[in-house]
Amino acid sequence: MTRRIQVSSTRLERWLSGFHDRHQIVKSVYYGNGVKFLGINGDEASVEVPYGAIPVQGxxxxxAPEPLLSHASRSLRLGMVLVRLGGYAxxxxxxxxxxxxxxDSRLVHGRHKKGGSSSGRFARRRENEVRQLVNAAADTTARVVLPRLASLEAVVVGGDRAAVAQVLADKRLSACAALVRGPFLSVPDPKLRILQESYEKALAVTIDIRDGQTVR
Structure with a gap:
């Protein structure tokens, strides 16, 4: 059986030490942007970092977690675009x-549940509110992220997938869309505090843990 978890880069060393204590790692295999740690009992943990290949391979x-920990904890320059129907950051x-x-916060009304002529007017008003939100978020991304794109390791996005996709579909942001990397962040309505907390979330590594019984 395999299960997947995400661990922040600040907790990664402690998590790996605990896995080693429980499973007695006998081999560390570095490949591309990941590492597979093999336990003496056949259990394994495969760790993948979100940005770039780890310099050490083989x-x-x-x-031997040191190259992984060094790579996962490095300081990165990231663009962040968080969009929900309540606003963007x-x-x-x-x-x-x-x-x-x-x-910025934007009012987008929920979907109209009743029928009749009023539902059409409500739907058109909602579509207009969504369009205004998307346009404002795209304009802001073009002003804030686009001029600094050459210096960024990646652009990280999160919030509502459909809204984010509409923002990145703006022709001005094609280069931004091409640099999107890392996890899609699940966030509430984007406020400044949510944006400030997103950096650590963006650095989280993905770990697949596999029981020895399933290893071939």
Whole structure:
């Protein structure tokens, strides 16, 4: 059986040490942007980092997490675009420091449940509200992220998938869309605090844990 979890880069060393204590890692296999840790009992943990290949590759005997930890904890320059139907937050991080940002709230009414002529008017009003939100978020991304794109490791997005997709479909943002990497962040209505907290979430690694009984 395999299960998947996400672990923040700040907790990764502690998590790996605990896995090693329980399973006695006998081999560490570095590949691309991941590492597979093999336990003496056949259990394994495959860790993948979201941005770039780990410089060290190949097999190492025993528990060898140092190259992974060094790579996962490095300071990155990231663009952040968070969009929900209640608003948006756009920013650029230099490491954990938010160096520039723009946050705005927008009213988008919920879907109309009743029928009749009023439902059509309500739907058109809602479509107009969504369009205004998307246009404002795209304009802000073009002003905040696009001029700094060449210096970024990645652009990370989150919120409502459909709304984010509409923002990135703006022709001005094709280069931004091409640089989208990392996890899609699940966030509530984007406020400044939510944006500030998104950097650590964006650095989370993905770990697949497999029981030895399923290993071939």
């Amino acid at each position: 097999e190492r005997d025993g528990f 756009v920013g650029v991080f230099d490491g954990p420091t938010l160096v520039v940002s723009k946050v």
